[in-house]
Amino acid sequence: MTPAIAIRGLTKDFALTLRGVKLRAVDNLTLDVPAGQVFGLLGPNGSGKSTTIKIILGLLEPTAGECTVFGLPSRRVGSRLNVGYLPEAPYFYRYLSGLELVRFYGRICGVSGRRLRERAQEVIEWVGLGSAAHRRVGTYSKGMLQRIGLAQALVHDPRLIILDEPTAGVDPVGSAEISELILKLKKQGKTVLITSHLLAQIEDICDRVAILDRGKLILEGAVNDLVGLQNRQSLIVDSLPPAELQALRDWLAARGHALDAVEQPRTRLDQLFLSKVSRRQRGGESA
Amino acid sequence: MRAAHHAVPFSLARLGIVAGNTFLEAVRQKLFGFLLLLAVALVASAQLFREFNFGSSELKFIADFGLGAMVFFGSTLTIAATAQLFFSEIENRTALTLLAKPVWRTEFIFGKFLGVFTVVGVFCALTTGLLVGLLYQRETALMAASPEAFAQGCLIHYGDLVLIGVLQWLKFGVLAAATLLIASFSNTNLYTVVMGFFVLVICHLQYLARDAYAQVASLPLRLLVQVLGYVFPNFQLFNVADQIGVGAALDPLVFVRVAAYALIYIGVFCGLAVYSFSRREI
Numbered sequence: 002m003t004p005a006i007a008i009r010g011l012t013k014d015f016a017l018t019l020r021g022v023k024l025r026a027v028d029n030l031t032l033d034v035p036a037g038q039v040f041g042l043l044g045p046n047g048s049g050k051s052t053t054i055k056i057i058l059g060l061l062e063p064t065a066g067e068c069t070v071f072g073l074p075s076r077r078v079g080s081r082l083n084v085g086y087l088p089e090a091p092y093f094y095r096y097l098s099g100l101e102l103v104r105f106y107g108r109i110c111g112v113s114g115r116r117l118r119e120r121a122q123e124v125i126e127w128v129g130l131g132s133a134a135h136r137r138v139g140t141y142s143k144g145m146l147q148r149i150g151l152a153q154a155l156v157h158d159p160r161l162i163i164l165d166e167p168t169a170g171v172d173p174v175g176s177a178e179i180s181e182l183i184l185k186l187k188k189q190g191k192t193v194l195i196t197s198h199l200l201a202q203i204e205d206i207c208d209r210v211a212i213l214d215r216g217k218l219i220l221e222g223a224v225n226d227l228v229g230l231q232n233r234q235s236l237i238v239d240s241l242p243p244a245e246l247q248a249l250r251d252w253l254a255a256r257g258h259a260l261d262a263v264e265q266p267r268t269r270l271d272q273l274f275l276s277k278v279s280r281r282q283r284g285g286e287s288a
Numbered sequence: 289m290r291a292a293h294h295a296v297p298f299s300l301a302r303l304g305i306v307a308g309n310t311f312l313e314a315v316r317q318k319l320f321g322f323l324l325l326l327a328v329a330l331v332a333s334a335q336l337f338r339e340f341n342f343g344s345s346e347l348k349f350i351a352d353f354g355l356g357a358m359v360f361f362g363s364t365l366t367i368a369a370t371a372q373l374f375f376s377e378i379e380n381r382t383a384l385t386l387l388a389k390p391v392w393r394t395e396f397i398f399g400k401f402l403g404v405f406t407v408v409g410v411f412c413a414l415t416t417g418l419l420v421g422l423l424y425q426r427e428t429a430l431m432a433a434s435p436e437a438f439a440q441g442c443l444i445h446y447g448d449l450v451l452i453g454v455l456q457w458l459k460f461g462v463l464a465a466a467t468l469l470i471a472s473f474s475n476t477n478l479y480t481v482v483m484g485f486f487v488l489v490i491c492h493l494q495y496l497a498r499d500a501y502a503q504v505a506s507l508p509l510r511l512l513v514q515v516l517g518y519v520f521p522n523f524q525l526f527n528v529a530d531q532i533g534v535g536a537a538l539d540p541l542v543f544v545r546v547a548a549y550a551l552i553y554i555g556v557f558c559g560l561a562v563y564s565f566s567r568r569e570i
Binding site for chain 2: 015054055058059060061077078079081084086088090091092093094096097105106108109110111153255268
């Protein structure tokens with residue numbers, strides 16, 4: 002099966018001075034993003050994530066190597082027909098309403114007529130901005146901008162969606178809702194490439210991750226393989242009295258096993274937060 | 289809805305969508321409205337100065353004053369709007385989102401140009417229409433007051449005035465294309481605006497340099513001036529308004545030649561802007 006994105010020996014240098022001093026932003030990167038999966042591209046600031054995304058989108062020419070999107074070279078305009086992109090810190094035409102904006106990008110992607118009207122309305126409702134569809138984008142809050150950005154990325158029903166820091170600056174409720182949207186996209190068979198500094202979120206929603214550092218790929222694989230501890234299992238039981246706990250230790254020891262840790266299971270802070278904070282009517286958010 | 293073919297040919301429809309959005313942005317900017325109001329006010333105020341005697345006929349004065357206002361504010365609007373509408377896309381990173389769609393950079397540049405050209409066209413149409421109205425009203429009043437002065441008929445050729453408005457629009461088109469070319473490789477809005485005004489001045493005055501250096505003995509210098517004469521369009525060619533108000537008509541052949549001259553420069557400048565922008569890293 003053709004991967005959604007195939008990157009081979011990709012290198013990108015930026016000229017820093019006229020005398021030829023260069024900065025290597027991406028260094029001989031080879032990577033496949035399988036179709037139908039949620040793929041996390043991780044790394045500290047300056048690790049080459051955004052540069053890689055720009056090359057995938059044909060916005061930058063690689064210095065060396067190649068990149069294809071569903072088998073088409075990324076420098077070809079046609080490769081972007083099946084790609085939706087939400088940029089980091091999105092900023093859209095402030096003078097358009099949310100609906101006008103989504104329709105504008107839909108028309109650019111070749112969607113027209115009744116289908117455009119229906120699809121624009123559909124994706125706006127889908128991202129929860131139905132009640133703010135006719136408001137100017139200039140009045141939108143940060144979270145609403147991310148949502149309208151997601152709507153414009155989806156309006157032409159692309160097979161690959163690239164989300165660059167979709168939760169940057171978004172509160173935990175908004176962040177959780179974006180995670181839910183991503184999982185819905187995966188259920189629809191879409192491929193999602195996401196970069197984020199929220200590693201817990203990445204761990205929850207991604208099938209595979211790649212970690213970049215100084216432009217180089219340092220780790221890549223399935224999330225479960227990477228973060229699961231080998232040869233270890235955890236059992237969650239009711240509270241055991243000390244005597245029964247000791248009996249359990251003895252029982253395990255008799256069979257050659259050891260009870261390594263006994264600890265109180267914890268809920269995650271984001272889950273606690275989300276369980277306590279009511280989800281607002283997102284479309285009615287103020288700027 | 290999903291595209292069956294991967295080839296995305298150049299599309300006039302997409303170009304039109306980019307142009308339409310550029311026009312909408314310009315119209316919703318305060319600068320456009322401000323300059324339009326100023327130009328309209330100035331054109332209209334030409335009537336207020338008619339009591340002064342500058343040695344020209346009153347109608348000619350109104351025509352010259354009105355066209356002068358159109359040229360001044362039109363040039364300012366063209367340079368400022370082109371730079372602003374281009375850099376708002378770059379600085380606000382909306383170009384990133386737009387060019388991540390199946391959009392050719394050629395469509396983006398020509399769309400930007402067409403949007404600005406439409407804005408300037410609206411400006412020219414409004415100011416020309418106002419000027420025609422003012423001149424017609426005044427000429428009618430003067431004809432009623434002293435019919436003997438108009439024994440030969442109307443002094444103003446209103447059709448020619450419209451053609452002159454069209455030529456000014458084309459000149460602004462050349463200026464917009466030149467500004468877009470500068471913007472395509474420039475890093476800042478300010479640099480583009482300053483360079484745009486430099487180009488405007490050079491284009492208006494280059495005929496002086498051509499005349500002065502035509503007599504120079506040094507062949508390289510003469511060639512250099514000649515080359516620069518081709519690089520920078522001669523805006524004096526668009527000044528065909530001298531006969532307005534004195535009863536003379538505009539030669540249609542002159543109009544066609546100047547219009548063709550402008551369209552060639554627009555095509556070349558926009559083509560160079562596309563080439564430059566296609567190498568730009570967004």
